[in-house]
Amino acid sequence: MKRTDPAHDITVYERNPAGSTYGWGVTYWDELLSNLYFADPESAQIVRENSIRWDSWVAYIHERATVTANDSDVGYGIGRHQLLAILAERARSLGVRIEYEHEITHEDELAGADLIVAGDGINSTLRERHATHFGTQTTLGRNKYMWLGTTKAFDSFLFAFVETDHGWIWCYGYPYSHDHSTGVIECSPETWKGLGLHQTHEADSLALLEKLFADILDGHPLLGRALNDGSAHWLNFRTLTNRTWHRGNLALVGDAAHTTHYSIGAGTALALGDAAFLAHSLYQDDRLEAALARYDRRRRAEIRRIQRAAHYSAQWYENLPRYMDLSPLEMFTLLGKRHSRLLPHIPPRLYYQVGHAIERLPSPGVFRRGSKAR
Ligand SMILES: Cc1cc2nc3c(=O)[nH]c(=O)nc-3n(C[C@H](O)[C@H](O)[C@H](O)COP(=O)(O)OP(=O)(O)OC[C@H]3O[C@@H](n4cnc5c(N)ncnc54)[C@H](O)[C@@H]3O)c2cc1C
Known part of the structure; x- marks a missing residue:
C-alpha cells in the first residue's frame, strides 16, 4: 500500500521484540516469489538472494531404500528471522512505522484508523473478540x-x-x-x-x-525449543477457518483468517498473498466496505484449491500405514500425489498403476540401502 501511494500512513504493531520469531525456516515455491515480484519486486529480489534453492527430493525409507527425484519442482528455504528482517527493513525504507513490543489487546486502541489489518496469527486477539461474527472453526489434526x-x-x-x-x-x-x-x-x-x-x-x-x-x-x-517447564513442544496441527474475513474496518489476513497444514509449506505464501490481494482490492475500489467484501470473496475462492490440497496432504500422513507396504518407488510416487482427493478412496497400488499408465508418472530413481545415490 505504501508503494502504491506513499501518502498512506501505516503502522505495524508487533508484540515481540525486534528479531524474535518462532520456528526455524520457511520453505516456499516459485509461486511465492512470482507473487512477491508482482507486489514488490525489491523484496522479492532480496528474499530470493537470501534463500537456499533445491531441485531434488529425497525419501529415505527405513532399511529399504533411498528414493530420489531429480529436476523436480524448485523449492526454497529461508530462515524465519531473516525473512522477517528483510520485510521489516523494506517496509521501514518505504516509510512504514514498526512498533515492536506493542501488543494490541482491543481494536479500540486503534480508534481513528481507516483500516485495521489483523495479521496476528492463529490465536488472533482481534478476531477472537468477534468469534461469532467471524464464524471461526478449528479442527485438531490426529497426529x-x-x-x-x-x-x-x-x-x-x-x-x-x-x-x-x-x-x-x-x-x-x-x-x-x-x-x-x-x-x-x-x-x-x-x-x-x-x-x-x-x-x-x-x-x-x-x-x-x-x-x-x-x-x-x-x-x-x-x-529444540523446550516449554518453560522443560517439556518438549509436541503439538497437534490446528486447521482454522472463518466464515467471513472482515467486520467493519477490520480485515483478517494470514493465519488469523485461515491455516493450511504445514506439509504443503504454503502458509507464508498465503499470508503474503492475502496482504497483496487486500492492498490491490483497496487500490481498485476506494470504498472500504466494497473493497473488503471483494477481498473476502475473491481471495477466499482463490485459495480454496490450496486448502483442499493441504487437507488431503494431512490426511495422507494420518493414513501412512496404508502406503508403507508399497514398493519404495510406488510409495514415493504416491507421496508426491498425496494432494489427490481420489487417492484416499482407491487402493493405493491400483491408483499407482492407473496413474502411471494414464499420466506416465515420472519415475524417481530408487537406491537400495548401501548403494550410492546419484
Ligand atoms: C510446524 C509448522 C511448520 C510450518 N512450515 C511452514 C513452511 O515451511 N512454509 C510456509 O510457508 N509456512 C509454514 N508454516 C505456516 C506458517 O508458519 C504460517 O502460515 C505463517 O507464519 C502465517 O503468517 P502470519 O503472519 O499470518 O502469522 P504469524 O507468523 O503467526 O505472525 C503473527 C504475528 O503477530 C504477532 N502478534 C500476535 N498477536 C499480537 C497482538 N495482539 N499484538 C501485536 N502483535 C501480535 C505475533 O507475535 C507474530 O509476530 C508452518 C507452520 C507450522 C505450524
Whole structure:
C-alpha cells in the first residue's frame, strides 16, 4: 500500500521484540516469489538472494531404500528471522512505522484508523473478540508433531520414514541456510505414546529422535525449543477457518483468517498473498466496505484449491500405514500425489498403476540401502 501511494500512513504493531520469531525456516515455491515480484519486486529480489534453492527430493525409507527425484519442482528455504528482517527493513525504507513490543489487546486502541489489518496469527486477539461474527472453526489434526532445527545442512528436500516397534515416525526437512536445516517430526498418537515421547522432557525426546534419525543426521544434533517447564513442544496441527474475513474496518489476513497444514509449506505464501490481494482490492475500489467484501470473496475462492490440497496432504500422513507396504518407488510416487482427493478412496497400488499408465508418472530413481545415490 505504501508503494502504491506513499501518502498512506501505516503502522505495524508487533508484540515481540525486534528479531524474535518462532520456528526455524520457511520453505516456499516459485509461486511465492512470482507473487512477491508482482507486489514488490525489491523484496522479492532480496528474499530470493537470501534463500537456499533445491531441485531434488529425497525419501529415505527405513532399511529399504533411498528414493530420489531429480529436476523436480524448485523449492526454497529461508530462515524465519531473516525473512522477517528483510520485510521489516523494506517496509521501514518505504516509510512504514514498526512498533515492536506493542501488543494490541482491543481494536479500540486503534480508534481513528481507516483500516485495521489483523495479521496476528492463529490465536488472533482481534478476531477472537468477534468469534461469532467471524464464524471461526478449528479442527485438531490426529497426529503429533514437533518442529525442530538441526546443524545438518541437507542438500535437497528430505523425507525420512523410520519404522519402530510402535509404528512409523517420519520427518520432512529442508535447508534454510548454509549451516542449518529445519524439520517437522510427526507420528501417530499411538507411536508417540508407545515410544514414551509423551513422558519425556525435551532433552530425552531429542536424544531418542537423534537415534531414530541417525542415518540422515550424520552425527549432527537436533535443536529444540523446550516449554518453560522443560517439556518438549509436541503439538497437534490446528486447521482454522472463518466464515467471513472482515467486520467493519477490520480485515483478517494470514493465519488469523485461515491455516493450511504445514506439509504443503504454503502458509507464508498465503499470508503474503492475502496482504497483496487486500492492498490491490483497496487500490481498485476506494470504498472500504466494497473493497473488503471483494477481498473476502475473491481471495477466499482463490485459495480454496490450496486448502483442499493441504487437507488431503494431512490426511495422507494420518493414513501412512496404508502406503508403507508399497514398493519404495510406488510409495514415493504416491507421496508426491498425496494432494489427490481420489487417492484416499482407491487402493493405493491400483491408483499407482492407473496413474502411471494414464499420466506416465515420472519415475524417481530408487537406491537400495548401501548403494550410492546419484
Ligand atoms: C510446524 C509448522 C511448520 C510450518 N512450515 C511452514 C513452511 O515451511 N512454509 C510456509 O510457508 N509456512 C509454514 N508454516 C505456516 C506458517 O508458519 C504460517 O502460515 C505463517 O507464519 C502465517 O503468517 P502470519 O503472519 O499470518 O502469522 P504469524 O507468523 O503467526 O505472525 C503473527 C504475528 O503477530 C504477532 N502478534 C500476535 N498477536 C499480537 C497482538 N495482539 N499484538 C501485536 N502483535 C501480535 C505475533 O507475535 C507474530 O509476530 C508452518 C507452520 C507450522 C505450524
